[in-house]
Amino acid sequence: MMDLKTLLRPEIRELKPYSSARSEYHGEATVWLDANENPFPNGLNRYPDPLHRNLREALAPVKGCNPEQLALGNGSDEVLDWVFRAFCRPGIDEVAYLTPGYGMYEVLAQVQGVATQKVPLDANFNVVAAEVLSQLSLQVKVLFICSPNNPTGNCIDAGQLEKIIQQFSGIVVLDEAYQEFSGQPSWVKRLEEFPNLLVTQTFSKAWGMAGLRLGCIYGAPEIIQVFQALKAPYNLNQLTLDAALKALSGESEVQAQVLQLVGERELLARALQQCPEVVHVFPSEANFLLVRFSDAQRVKQHLLQAGIVVRDRTQQPGCSGCLRITVGTPAENQRVLQTLNTIKT
Ligand SMILES: Cc1ncc(COP(=O)(O)O)c(C=O)c1O
Incomplete structure (x- = not known):
């Protein structure tokens, strides 16, 4: 089993997350004078829940996981960015991704100052696990795999994917933005088998809510806790939280x-x-x-x-x-x- 502590950036390992009076308080208060809000109700005068508890509790059973195994961001582009910030030291660590692939992995890597290794897909836009793994340098901490892949549309062979996840000593991020359109089951249900696997999904495609900006990342609770700690406290606004809860009832x-x-x-x-x-x-x-x-x-x-x-x-x-x-x-x-x-x- 991999050691998560050694994979994290040292600054993130030591991080003390921002804490508000509200996140520290667990009772049933009726008077909220802790956050300098305007007290007159208009539906949006209060800060939203930084841990998105209601939405995570509603989404988890739909996806076949526990709320502790998922975190929510402003589109999957935000949750992908957390992976760089948690694991990649600028100028030292590297990431790898398959090409042709989704363009944001390169952009996020550049913003973090992280070099990328591009692993070409074969003529059928697929991979052989051993060939992928043999190409990765020791600096590669995170491998991004998109399945179904954008822009090719095909799924990466599940057997080869499993070998990659099992044999790679870093983190594998499986981008399932288009999973709902495929005949393949989501890997979210198999997270417990693979502690180094993170899965990302989005409300922008099948759920028809690209304008909402809601992305999800699923993984081991100890990694999810790190993402909750490093993200901006109020990264999802109340309108998004309310609309997503409503959308879940119209599945x-x-x-x-x-x-x-x-x-x-x-x-x-x-x-x-x-x-x-x-x-x-x-x-x-x-x-x-x-x-x-x-x-x-x-x-x-x-x-x-x-x-x-x-x-x-x-x-x-x-x-x-x-x-x-x-x-x-x-x-x-x-x-x-x-x-x-x-x-x-
Ligand atoms: C493979 C892939 N991942 C992630 C995204 C970003 O999705 P979101 O709208 O959740 O940021 C896209 C958007 O096109 C995509 O194609």
Whole structure:
């Protein structure tokens, strides 16, 4: 079993978290004169709960874990940032991630002054555990793996992933932003088997709440406690907490939307394969498709002229000629197809 204490930055190991009178008090008070708030009620005059207890208690059973195994941030970009701040000493430690992959790992590493190692995915956008592990230098403390992967859309092979988590001596962060769209179970239910595994998820994709900014990180309670200690005390506002609690009670609606989007993804993939400009549609377990075109720039411009914005991924390793297209409503997907079919060959 790895030693968490030696992985943490020394400053974080010694950190005394900010404490408020309210977080220290556990009784049933009726008069709150401790935080210099305006006393007149308007629904937002009080500071929100820094530990997000109600929301964590409601979310944990939905995800099949305990509230102590999860922490909440302002989008998964915030919770990913905590990993750098907890474990990576600027100029000394390194992180690794698979490419092509999600661009924020590099940005967060640069902000923290941490060098990155890029491990290329193979021709099928997958990995062999032994090959990944043999490429990591001793300085690599954290390995980021995104599954389903952005921008390729496929899941990383679960057997290889398990070997990586078991054999890597640092932290593995599994980014499950798109898990709900895949046929694969979440790794959140298996956290107890892997003390060095952290899983991130988001309310921005399947839950349909990108504007809310709510991200989740799941892991061993001793690591979660560190994140709770280093984060800004009031990182989630009361409106977000209230809206997320309400969303959890409408989970069946979200599941119906996910099913519909998965169906639309398959319809769109099949229809795209018939377009003369399309060279290849990569299989996807996410809510987007990576598509290789014979002339991606021409297609991108043509779509733009019709008011349709897609993501250019042509500069990503292994993605020459590729655009990433999010699965939209049935009407939006039809518009994409109709527009593509008006390109003159
Ligand atoms: C793989 C991946 N992780 C994380 C995020 C960020 O999500 P959030 O909106 O929760 O910050 C995205 C957003 O596109 C993503 O693609």
